[in-house]
Amino acid sequence: MAYQTILFEVRDSVAFVTINRPDKLNALNDQVVEDLRDATERIATDASIRGVLITGAGSKAFIAGADIGDLAKQGPFDGKARALRGQAVLRRLETCGKPVVAAINGFALGGGCELALACHIRVASENAKFGQPEVKLGIIPGYAGTQRLPRLVGKGVALQLILGGEMIDAQEAYRIGLVNKIVSQEQLLSEAEKLLRGILAQGPVAVSLALEAVERGLDTTLDEGSNLEANLFGLLASSRDMKEGLTAFLEKRPPKFEGR
Ligand code: COA
Numbered sequence: 001m002a003y004q005t006i007l008f009e010v011r012d013s014v015a016f017v018t019i020n021r022p023d024k025l026n027a028l029n030d031q032v033v034e035d036l037r038d039a040t041e042r043i044a045t046d047a048s049i050r051g052v053l054i055t056g057a058g059s060k061a062f063i064a065g066a067d068i069g070d071l072a073k074q075g076p077f078d079g080k081a082r083a084l085r086g087q088a089v090l091r092r093l094e095t096c097g098k099p100v101v102a103a104i105n106g107f108a109l110g111g112g113c114e115l116a117l118a119c120h121i122r123v124a125s126e127n128a129k130f131g132q133p134e135v136k137l138g139i140i141p142g143y144a145g146t147q148r149l150p151r152l153v154g155k156g157v158a159l160q161l162i163l164g165g166e167m168i169d170a171q172e173a174y175r176i177g178l179v180n181k182i183v184s185q186e187q188l189l190s191e192a193e194k195l196l197r198g199i200l201a202q203g204p205v206a207v208s209l210a211l212e213a214v215e216r217g218l219d220t221t222l223d224e225g226s227n228l229e230a231n232l233f234g235l236l237a238s239s240r241d242m243k244e245g246l247t248a249f250l251e252k253r254p255p256k257f258e259g260r
């Protein structure tokens with residue numbers, strides 16, 4: 001599929017996804033969400049893609065939120081449908097089985113912050129700004145920000161951001177655990193890619209199952225999550241990668257993983 005609002009390129013097993021509406025600060029209109037829906041499906045199902053890096057076009061914004069023009073036209077039923085569509089796309093990304101890194105290059109507001117929350121790791125440039133400003137517009141987050149933000153930073157801090165609607169800078173986002181790392185604007189993409197490729201150098205089956213254990217486990221009780229972990233831990237014993245990883249350690253050589 002040819003995309004209208006995103007750039008999609010696969011290089012050395014990594015899908016580089018760029019939200020590409022810089023004149024509108026990469027706001028998520030319905031077409032962006034549709035393009036992302038197709039792209040996430042491709043990411044999840046194309047075995048040649050092993051990891052994902054998501055960023056925004058231009059130097060000012062990652063994504064400045066859902067497109068306020070679209071929201072202004074919605075009634076209750078299409079409003080709910082829009083939220084469900086966006087939530088499904090973000091969930092597909094989060095559970096695609098491959099590591100997803102967000103390179104946050106400016107404003108990450110509303111739906112932009114929510115998309116970043118659905119990524120597994122967030123790297124921010126020094127000029128990044130974060131916020132859930134929906135209440136200032138008389139709405140609430142609709143792409144599961146009310147659910148993922150408290151899971152990531154805790155209920156109190158999440159409520160402060162969601163109820164106050166104020167923006168925070170990259171340092172504060174780092175302090176509360178919203179981002180994993182801050183780098184200069186110039187180094188953002190290279191550092192984010194380096195981090196992602198570091199993950200891709202590990203045992204691919206192990207990386208995928210570790211993601212599954214965390215993503216699925218967080219939604220269950222401690223006992224159920226631990227049981228899921230034990231099952232996946234056991235499943236890995238049938239992989240050639242486990243045999244290779246352990247043997248390579250014992251033979252004092254680097255492992256050669258096959259992803260099987
Ligand atoms: N939806 C639609 N358009 C948006 C947008 C959004 N979420 N955010 C920015 N834009 C558009 C602006 O309307 C403007 O378009 P125009 O040039 O056709 O008028 C363009 O992007 C540039 O934005 P502008 O507001 O001029 O830039 P700024 O540097 O003065 O301010 C922000 C930057 C991010 C503070 C400001 O754009 C803003 O508050 N955006 C909305 C953020 C928000 O509430 N997001 C949550 C939505 S649910």
